[in-house]
Amino acid sequence: MERQILHVDVNNAFLSWTAVDMLKKGNTIDIREIPSVIGGDESRRSGIVLAKSPKAKIFGISTGETLYQARIKCPKLKVYPMNYNLYKQSSNKLYQLLLQYTDKIERFSIDECFLDMTNYLQGKSLLEIAYEINKRVKQELGFTVNIGVAHNKLLAKMASDFTKPDRVHTLFEEEIETKMWPLPVSELFMLGRKTIPKLYNMRIKTIGQLAKTDKQIIIKKFGKHGLMMWEYANGIDNSEVQYKHEKPKGIGNSTTLPVDVNDISKLEEVLLTLTEQVTYRLRKYNLLANVVNVQLRTKDFEDKSHQRKLLRATSSTKEIYVEAKKLLHEMFIDGIPIRLIGMRVDNLVEKDEIQLSLFNQADNEKQEKIDKVIDDLKQKYGYTSITRAGKLNIEKEIKLKDV
DNA sequence: TCTGGGGTCCTAGGACCC
DNA sequence: TCTGGGGTCCTAGGACCC
Secondary structure (H helix, E strand, C coil): CCCCEEEEEECCHHHHHHHHHHHHCCCCCCHHHCCEEEECCHHHCCCEEEEECHHHHHCCCCCCCEHHHHHHHCCCCEEEECCHHHHHHHHHHHHHHHCCCCCCEEEEECCEEEEECCCCCCCCCHHHHHHHHHHHHHHHHCCCEEEEEECCHHHHHHHHCCCCCCCEEECCHHHHHHHHCCCEHHHCCCCCCCHHHHHHHCCCCEHHHHHHCCHHHHHHHHHHHHHHHHHHHCCCCCCCCCCCCCCCCEEEEEEEEEEEECCHHHHHHHHHHHHHHHHHHHHHCCEEEEEEEEEEEECCCCEEEEEEEEEEEECCHHHHHHHHHHHHHHHCCCCCCEEEEEEEEECCEEHHHCCCCHHHHHHHHHHHHHHHHHHHHHHHHCHHHCCCHHHHHHHHHHHHHHC
16 A cells, blocks of 8 residues: 655754744844854864754855854854754654654654654645644744655655755655656765765766666666665655664764874773763663774874674673773874774663573672662763763863863 | 764675584 | 685674764
Protein backbone atom coordinates (compact mmCIF):
# COMPACT_ATOMS: atom_id res chain seq x y z
CA MET A 1 0.00 0.00 0.00
CA GLU A 2 1.08 3.53 -0.71
CA ARG A 3 2.59 5.25 2.31
CA GLN A 4 1.72 8.80 3.34
CA ILE A 5 4.84 10.66 4.50
CA LEU A 6 5.50 14.22 5.68
CA HIS A 7 8.88 15.81 6.32
CA VAL A 8 8.74 18.85 8.64
CA ASP A 9 11.79 21.12 8.55
CA VAL A 10 12.13 24.24 10.73
CA ASN A 11 13.23 27.30 8.71
CA ASN A 12 16.58 28.66 9.94
CA ALA A 13 15.96 26.74 13.15
CA PHE A 14 18.58 28.10 15.56
CA LEU A 15 18.02 31.67 14.42
CA SER A 16 14.20 31.46 14.40
CA TRP A 17 14.09 29.91 17.85
CA THR A 18 16.43 32.59 19.18
CA ALA A 19 14.23 35.27 17.59
CA VAL A 20 11.06 33.86 19.18
CA ASP A 21 12.75 33.65 22.57
CA MET A 22 14.06 37.24 22.35
CA LEU A 23 10.63 38.57 21.37
CA LYS A 24 9.06 36.71 24.26
CA LYS A 25 11.55 38.38 26.60
CA GLY A 26 10.46 41.80 25.42
CA ASN A 27 13.02 42.45 22.73
CA THR A 28 11.54 44.79 20.12
CA ILE A 29 13.49 43.73 17.06
CA ASP A 30 12.89 40.46 15.29
CA ILE A 31 16.37 39.24 14.35
CA ARG A 32 14.82 37.27 11.47
CA GLU A 33 14.17 40.63 9.78
CA ILE A 34 17.77 41.92 9.87
CA PRO A 35 21.11 40.53 8.65
CA SER A 36 21.95 38.21 11.55
CA VAL A 37 23.50 34.84 12.29
CA ILE A 38 23.92 32.36 15.10
CA GLY A 39 27.65 31.86 15.47
CA GLY A 40 30.17 29.83 17.45
CA ASP A 41 32.64 31.35 19.88
CA GLU A 42 35.57 33.02 18.14
CA SER A 43 37.63 33.21 21.32
CA ARG A 44 37.42 29.43 21.43
CA ARG A 45 38.39 29.15 17.77
CA SER A 46 34.98 27.85 16.77
CA GLY A 47 33.73 30.99 15.10
CA ILE A 48 31.59 29.67 12.28
CA VAL A 49 28.09 30.50 11.05
CA LEU A 50 25.58 27.95 12.39
CA ALA A 51 22.39 29.59 11.07
CA LYS A 52 21.56 32.74 9.12
CA SER A 53 18.62 35.05 8.52
CA PRO A 54 17.26 35.53 4.98
CA LYS A 55 18.72 39.08 5.00
CA ALA A 56 22.15 37.64 5.86
CA LYS A 57 21.76 35.18 2.99
CA ILE A 58 21.29 38.07 0.57
CA PHE A 59 24.81 39.21 1.49
CA GLY A 60 26.07 35.81 0.36
CA ILE A 61 26.67 34.48 3.85
CA SER A 62 26.52 30.71 4.05
CA THR A 63 26.31 28.21 6.89
CA GLY A 64 29.69 26.79 7.89
CA GLU A 65 31.82 29.75 6.85
CA THR A 66 33.83 31.74 9.38
CA LEU A 67 32.36 34.72 11.16
CA TYR A 68 35.39 36.66 9.96
CA GLN A 69 34.41 36.06 6.34
CA ALA A 70 30.74 36.72 7.08
CA ARG A 71 31.61 40.14 8.53
CA ILE A 72 33.60 41.04 5.43
CA LYS A 73 30.47 40.33 3.38
CA CYS A 74 28.27 42.31 5.78
CA PRO A 75 30.04 44.60 8.27
CA LYS A 76 26.91 45.40 10.28
CA LEU A 77 26.04 41.72 10.73
CA LYS A 78 24.57 40.85 14.15
CA VAL A 79 25.94 37.69 15.73
CA TYR A 80 24.10 35.80 18.47
CA PRO A 81 25.50 32.90 20.51
CA MET A 82 24.46 29.27 20.46
CA ASN A 83 21.95 28.18 23.12
CA TYR A 84 21.50 24.45 22.94
CA ASN A 85 18.99 24.20 25.79
CA LEU A 86 16.67 26.64 24.06
CA TYR A 87 16.89 24.61 20.85
CA LYS A 88 16.05 21.41 22.69
CA GLN A 89 13.00 23.01 24.35
CA SER A 90 11.80 24.50 21.06
CA SER A 91 12.28 21.17 19.30
CA ASN A 92 10.23 19.43 22.00
CA LYS A 93 7.37 21.90 21.61
CA LEU A 94 7.23 21.14 17.90
CA TYR A 95 7.32 17.41 18.63
CA GLN A 96 4.42 17.69 21.08
CA LEU A 97 2.33 19.48 18.47
CA LEU A 98 3.15 16.89 15.80
CA LEU A 99 2.19 14.07 18.18
CA GLN A 100 -1.40 15.28 17.90
CA TYR A 101 -1.38 14.02 14.29
CA THR A 102 0.49 10.70 14.53
CA ASP A 103 2.68 8.85 16.98
CA LYS A 104 4.81 7.53 14.13
CA ILE A 105 7.35 10.35 14.22
CA GLU A 106 11.06 10.03 13.54
CA ARG A 107 13.12 12.85 15.01
CA PHE A 108 15.70 12.97 12.26
CA SER A 109 17.61 15.85 13.85
CA ILE A 110 16.88 18.64 16.30
CA ASP A 111 14.94 20.57 13.65
CA GLU A 112 13.59 17.86 11.31
CA CYS A 113 10.92 15.19 11.68
CA PHE A 114 9.46 12.51 9.44
CA LEU A 115 5.79 11.68 10.02
CA ASP A 116 4.18 8.46 8.83
CA MET A 117 0.56 9.51 8.28
CA THR A 118 -0.53 6.21 6.70
CA ASN A 119 -3.70 5.16 8.60
CA TYR A 120 -3.79 8.51 10.44
CA LEU A 121 -5.48 10.65 7.81
CA GLN A 122 -8.95 10.49 9.40
CA GLY A 123 -10.75 11.49 6.25
CA LYS A 124 -8.45 14.39 5.38
CA SER A 125 -5.94 14.45 2.56
CA LEU A 126 -2.21 14.37 3.27
CA LEU A 127 -1.85 17.83 1.76
CA GLU A 128 -4.63 19.27 3.94
CA ILE A 129 -2.87 18.01 7.06
CA ALA A 130 0.42 19.48 5.88
CA TYR A 131 -1.15 22.91 5.52
CA GLU A 132 -2.85 22.59 8.88
CA ILE A 133 0.42 21.74 10.64
CA ASN A 134 2.21 24.56 8.84
CA LYS A 135 -0.42 27.06 10.00
CA ARG A 136 -0.66 25.82 13.56
CA VAL A 137 3.11 25.83 14.13
CA LYS A 138 3.27 29.44 12.97
CA GLN A 139 0.33 30.56 15.11
CA GLU A 140 1.02 28.57 18.26
CA LEU A 141 4.82 28.41 18.32
CA GLY A 142 5.81 31.57 16.44
CA PHE A 143 8.25 30.09 13.93
CA THR A 144 7.78 28.71 10.42
CA VAL A 145 8.35 25.30 8.89
CA ASN A 146 8.67 23.84 5.42
CA ILE A 147 6.74 20.63 4.87
CA GLY A 148 7.45 18.02 2.20
CA VAL A 149 4.51 15.82 1.16
CA ALA A 150 5.22 12.50 -0.57
CA HIS A 151 4.90 8.73 -0.53
CA ASN A 152 8.37 8.00 0.82
CA LYS A 153 10.93 9.66 3.08
CA LEU A 154 13.43 10.63 0.39
CA LEU A 155 10.85 12.45 -1.74
CA ALA A 156 9.32 14.16 1.31
CA LYS A 157 12.76 15.36 2.35
CA MET A 158 13.62 16.60 -1.13
CA ALA A 159 10.24 18.39 -1.30
CA SER A 160 10.66 20.25 1.99
CA ASP A 161 13.91 21.62 0.61
CA PHE A 162 12.38 23.29 -2.46
CA THR A 163 11.51 26.98 -1.93
CA LYS A 164 11.70 28.44 1.58
CA PRO A 165 10.52 29.63 4.01
CA ASP A 166 7.03 28.75 5.27
CA ARG A 167 6.04 26.53 2.34
CA VAL A 168 4.33 23.20 1.69
CA HIS A 169 5.52 21.23 -1.36
CA THR A 170 4.45 17.91 -2.81
CA LEU A 171 6.72 15.50 -4.64
CA PHE A 172 4.65 12.58 -5.85
CA GLU A 173 5.97 9.98 -8.29
CA GLU A 174 4.46 11.69 -11.32
CA GLU A 175 6.15 14.98 -10.34
CA ILE A 176 9.71 13.59 -10.11
CA GLU A 177 10.52 14.36 -13.71
CA THR A 178 9.46 18.00 -13.60
CA LYS A 179 10.30 18.95 -10.01
CA MET A 180 13.39 16.91 -9.13
CA TRP A 181 15.19 15.86 -12.29
CA PRO A 182 16.14 19.37 -13.46
CA LEU A 183 17.97 20.06 -10.16
CA PRO A 184 21.78 19.83 -9.96
CA VAL A 185 23.04 16.53 -8.52
CA SER A 186 24.48 18.40 -5.57
CA GLU A 187 20.91 18.91 -4.35
CA LEU A 188 20.30 15.17 -4.00
CA PHE A 189 20.27 13.93 -0.41
CA MET A 190 23.48 12.07 0.51
CA LEU A 191 25.57 13.47 -2.30
CA GLY A 192 28.36 15.55 -0.82
CA ARG A 193 31.41 17.47 -1.83
CA LYS A 194 33.55 14.42 -2.63
CA THR A 195 31.03 12.71 -4.91
CA ILE A 196 29.90 15.71 -6.97
CA PRO A 197 33.21 16.27 -8.85
CA LYS A 198 33.32 12.56 -9.73
CA LEU A 199 29.83 12.75 -11.21
CA TYR A 200 30.78 15.90 -13.09
CA ASN A 201 33.70 14.03 -14.64
CA MET A 202 31.17 11.48 -15.89
CA ARG A 203 29.19 14.34 -17.49
CA ILE A 204 26.42 13.91 -14.90
CA LYS A 205 25.23 17.32 -13.74
CA THR A 206 21.54 16.97 -12.97
CA ILE A 207 19.58 14.51 -10.87
CA GLY A 208 17.76 13.47 -14.05
CA GLN A 209 21.03 12.61 -15.78
CA LEU A 210 22.01 10.47 -12.82
CA ALA A 211 18.61 8.76 -12.83
CA LYS A 212 18.93 7.87 -16.50
CA THR A 213 22.52 6.61 -16.29
CA ASP A 214 22.87 2.82 -16.37
CA LYS A 215 22.53 1.53 -12.81
CA GLN A 216 25.42 -0.94 -13.20
CA ILE A 217 27.82 1.82 -14.24
CA ILE A 218 27.05 3.81 -11.10
CA ILE A 219 27.32 0.71 -8.89
CA LYS A 220 30.66 -0.22 -10.44
CA LYS A 221 32.03 3.25 -9.77
CA PHE A 222 30.57 3.94 -6.30
CA GLY A 223 29.69 0.53 -4.85
CA LYS A 224 26.90 0.37 -2.31
CA HIS A 225 26.71 4.15 -2.13
CA GLY A 226 26.23 4.11 -5.91
CA LEU A 227 23.16 1.91 -5.73
CA MET A 228 21.66 4.22 -3.14
CA MET A 229 22.31 7.41 -5.12
CA TRP A 230 20.88 5.87 -8.29
CA GLU A 231 17.74 4.81 -6.44
CA TYR A 232 17.40 8.23 -4.80
CA ALA A 233 17.73 9.95 -8.19
CA ASN A 234 14.84 7.76 -9.36
CA GLY A 235 12.78 8.56 -6.26
CA ILE A 236 13.10 5.03 -4.86
CA ASP A 237 13.28 4.70 -1.06
CA ASN A 238 11.61 1.93 0.92
CA SER A 239 13.01 2.87 4.34
CA GLU A 240 10.56 3.10 7.23
CA VAL A 241 9.91 6.05 9.52
CA GLN A 242 11.89 5.04 12.63
CA TYR A 243 9.44 6.21 15.23
CA LYS A 244 10.54 3.98 18.09
CA HIS A 245 13.18 6.13 19.65
CA GLU A 246 16.32 4.11 19.56
CA LYS A 247 19.28 4.25 21.85
CA PRO A 248 22.46 5.72 20.36
CA LYS A 249 25.01 3.41 18.73
CA GLY A 250 27.92 5.54 19.88
CA ILE A 251 28.48 8.52 22.16
CA GLY A 252 31.28 11.05 21.84
CA ASN A 253 32.55 14.47 22.78
CA SER A 254 35.32 16.49 21.18
CA THR A 255 36.65 19.97 21.63
CA THR A 256 38.76 22.42 19.70
CA LEU A 257 41.34 23.63 22.20
CA PRO A 258 41.58 27.39 22.80
CA VAL A 259 45.25 27.15 21.80
CA ASP A 260 47.24 24.42 20.09
CA VAL A 261 48.63 22.09 22.74
CA ASN A 262 52.03 20.43 22.69
CA ASP A 263 52.02 19.00 26.18
CA ILE A 264 50.58 15.53 26.59
CA SER A 265 49.77 16.04 30.27
CA LYS A 266 47.46 18.90 29.29
CA LEU A 267 45.80 16.66 26.71
CA GLU A 268 45.34 13.99 29.37
CA GLU A 269 43.45 16.43 31.55
CA VAL A 270 41.12 17.46 28.73
CA LEU A 271 40.68 13.80 27.85
CA LEU A 272 39.58 13.09 31.42
CA THR A 273 36.94 15.82 31.23
CA LEU A 274 35.67 14.47 27.92
CA THR A 275 35.60 10.92 29.30
CA GLU A 276 33.57 12.06 32.31
CA GLN A 277 31.01 13.71 30.06
CA VAL A 278 30.77 10.75 27.71
CA THR A 279 30.51 8.08 30.39
CA TYR A 280 27.92 10.15 32.26
CA ARG A 281 25.70 10.09 29.19
CA LEU A 282 26.46 6.40 28.70
CA ARG A 283 25.21 5.59 32.21
CA LYS A 284 22.15 7.78 31.76
CA TYR A 285 21.13 5.57 28.83
CA ASN A 286 21.88 2.47 30.93
CA LEU A 287 24.36 1.33 28.29
CA LEU A 288 27.83 -0.23 28.36
CA ALA A 289 30.59 0.40 25.85
CA ASN A 290 32.69 -2.23 24.11
CA VAL A 291 34.98 0.09 22.13
CA VAL A 292 36.91 3.21 23.14
CA ASN A 293 38.06 5.68 20.48
CA VAL A 294 40.33 8.74 20.74
CA GLN A 295 40.64 11.34 17.99
CA LEU A 296 43.30 14.02 17.47
CA ARG A 297 43.41 16.87 14.99
CA THR A 298 46.76 18.55 14.42
CA LYS A 299 47.43 22.23 13.92
CA ASP A 300 47.54 21.48 10.17
CA PHE A 301 44.10 19.88 10.21
CA GLU A 302 45.25 16.32 9.94
CA ASP A 303 42.91 13.92 11.69
CA LYS A 304 43.82 10.61 13.20
CA SER A 305 42.02 8.25 15.48
CA HIS A 306 42.78 5.08 17.35
CA GLN A 307 40.30 2.71 18.91
CA ARG A 308 40.37 -0.49 20.89
CA LYS A 309 37.88 -3.15 21.84
CA LEU A 310 37.69 -3.69 25.58
CA LEU A 311 37.91 -7.09 27.24
CA ARG A 312 34.43 -6.55 28.62
CA ALA A 313 31.73 -3.93 28.22
CA THR A 314 31.79 -1.17 30.82
CA SER A 315 30.47 2.30 31.69
CA SER A 316 33.07 3.02 34.35
CA THR A 317 34.78 6.39 33.99
CA LYS A 318 38.00 4.95 35.37
CA GLU A 319 38.15 1.88 33.16
CA ILE A 320 37.35 3.84 30.02
CA TYR A 321 39.77 6.63 30.88
CA VAL A 322 42.63 4.17 31.42
CA GLU A 323 42.09 2.83 27.90
CA ALA A 324 41.61 6.27 26.35
CA LYS A 325 44.83 7.46 27.91
CA LYS A 326 46.72 4.51 26.42
CA LEU A 327 45.30 5.33 22.99
CA LEU A 328 46.31 8.98 23.37
CA HIS A 329 49.88 7.99 24.21
CA GLU A 330 50.05 5.67 21.20
CA MET A 331 49.02 8.47 18.85
CA PHE A 332 50.71 11.53 20.29
CA ILE A 333 53.90 12.64 18.60
CA ASP A 334 55.96 15.08 20.61
CA GLY A 335 56.37 18.36 18.76
CA ILE A 336 53.21 18.14 16.67
CA PRO A 337 50.75 20.69 18.12
CA ILE A 338 47.23 19.43 18.68
CA ARG A 339 44.19 21.55 17.79
CA LEU A 340 41.35 19.19 18.69
CA ILE A 341 40.94 16.19 20.94
CA GLY A 342 37.91 13.91 21.03
CA MET A 343 36.87 10.67 22.59
CA ARG A 344 33.93 8.41 21.90
CA VAL A 345 32.57 5.03 22.89
CA ASP A 346 31.07 2.58 20.41
CA ASN A 347 29.53 -0.89 20.13
CA LEU A 348 27.12 -0.02 22.92
CA VAL A 349 25.01 -2.71 24.57
CA GLU A 350 22.15 -2.66 27.09
CA LYS A 351 23.49 -3.02 30.57
CA ASP A 352 20.81 -5.51 31.60
CA GLU A 353 21.67 -7.84 28.75
CA ILE A 354 25.20 -8.36 29.99
CA GLN A 355 25.92 -11.34 32.16
CA LEU A 356 28.66 -10.36 34.57
CA SER A 357 30.97 -13.09 35.70
CA LEU A 358 30.94 -13.62 39.46
CA PHE A 359 34.65 -13.05 39.54
CA ASN A 360 34.30 -9.47 38.31
CA GLN A 361 31.15 -8.54 40.12
CA ALA A 362 32.50 -7.25 43.43
CA ASP A 363 35.09 -5.01 41.84
CA ASN A 364 32.54 -3.83 39.32
CA GLU A 365 29.93 -2.89 41.88
CA LYS A 366 32.41 -0.85 43.86
CA GLN A 367 33.33 1.25 40.81
CA GLU A 368 29.66 1.58 39.87
CA LYS A 369 28.85 3.01 43.28
CA ILE A 370 31.51 5.69 42.91
CA ASP A 371 30.19 6.71 39.49
CA LYS A 372 26.62 6.72 40.75
CA VAL A 373 27.35 9.08 43.64
CA ILE A 374 28.86 11.57 41.21
CA ASP A 375 26.07 11.14 38.65
CA ASP A 376 23.40 11.81 41.29
CA LEU A 377 25.14 15.01 42.35
CA LYS A 378 25.38 16.12 38.72
CA GLN A 379 21.68 15.39 38.30
CA LYS A 380 20.82 17.44 41.37
CA TYR A 381 23.13 20.41 41.13
CA GLY A 382 23.82 20.63 37.42
CA TYR A 383 26.66 19.28 35.42
CA THR A 384 29.35 21.78 36.37
CA SER A 385 29.13 21.22 40.11
CA ILE A 386 31.44 18.27 40.01
CA THR A 387 34.85 18.86 38.58
CA ARG A 388 38.09 17.20 39.35
CA ALA A 389 40.80 19.31 40.86
CA GLY A 390 43.12 18.76 37.93
CA LYS A 391 40.58 19.98 35.45
CA LEU A 392 40.26 23.39 37.01
CA ASN A 393 43.97 23.96 36.62
CA ILE A 394 44.12 23.47 32.90
CA GLU A 395 41.10 25.62 32.24
CA LYS A 396 42.71 28.42 34.18
CA GLU A 397 45.98 28.02 32.35
CA ILE A 398 44.40 27.94 28.94
CA LYS A 399 42.44 31.06 29.73
CA LEU A 400 45.62 32.87 30.81
CA LYS A 401 47.42 31.85 27.62
CA ASP A 402 44.47 32.92 25.57
CA VAL A 403 44.45 36.50 26.84
C1' DT B 1 40.59 28.92 5.67
C1' DC B 2 40.95 32.87 10.64
C1' DT B 3 37.95 25.87 8.73
C1' DG B 4 32.37 23.16 15.12
C1' DG B 5 30.52 19.18 17.15
C1' DG B 6 27.66 15.03 17.31
C1' DG B 7 26.39 11.31 14.89
C1' DT B 8 25.85 6.93 11.25
C1' DC B 9 27.44 3.93 7.85
C1' DC B 10 30.88 2.00 4.77
C1' DT B 11 35.41 0.19 3.07
C1' DA B 12 40.03 -1.60 2.99
C1' DG B 13 43.49 -4.17 4.90
C1' DG B 14 45.57 -7.10 8.45
C1' DA B 15 45.26 -10.94 11.78
C1' DC B 16 43.67 -15.18 12.59
C1' DC B 17 41.26 -19.59 11.96
C1' DC B 18 39.96 -23.77 9.45
C1' DT C 1 57.50 -23.01 0.38
C1' DC C 2 58.34 -19.42 -5.18
C1' DT C 3 52.35 -20.42 0.40
C1' DG C 4 45.04 -21.58 -1.44
C1' DG C 5 40.60 -19.80 -0.30
C1' DG C 6 36.91 -18.40 2.58
C1' DG C 7 35.15 -16.48 6.70
C1' DT C 8 35.19 -13.44 10.79
C1' DC C 9 36.85 -9.95 13.69
C1' DC C 10 39.32 -5.81 14.38
C1' DT C 11 41.15 -1.09 13.37
C1' DA C 12 41.86 3.29 10.67
C1' DG C 13 39.96 6.43 8.01
C1' DG C 14 36.58 8.49 4.88
C1' DA C 15 32.02 10.34 3.40
C1' DC C 16 27.96 12.17 4.57
C1' DC C 17 24.20 14.22 7.38
C1' DC C 18 22.32 18.25 10.42
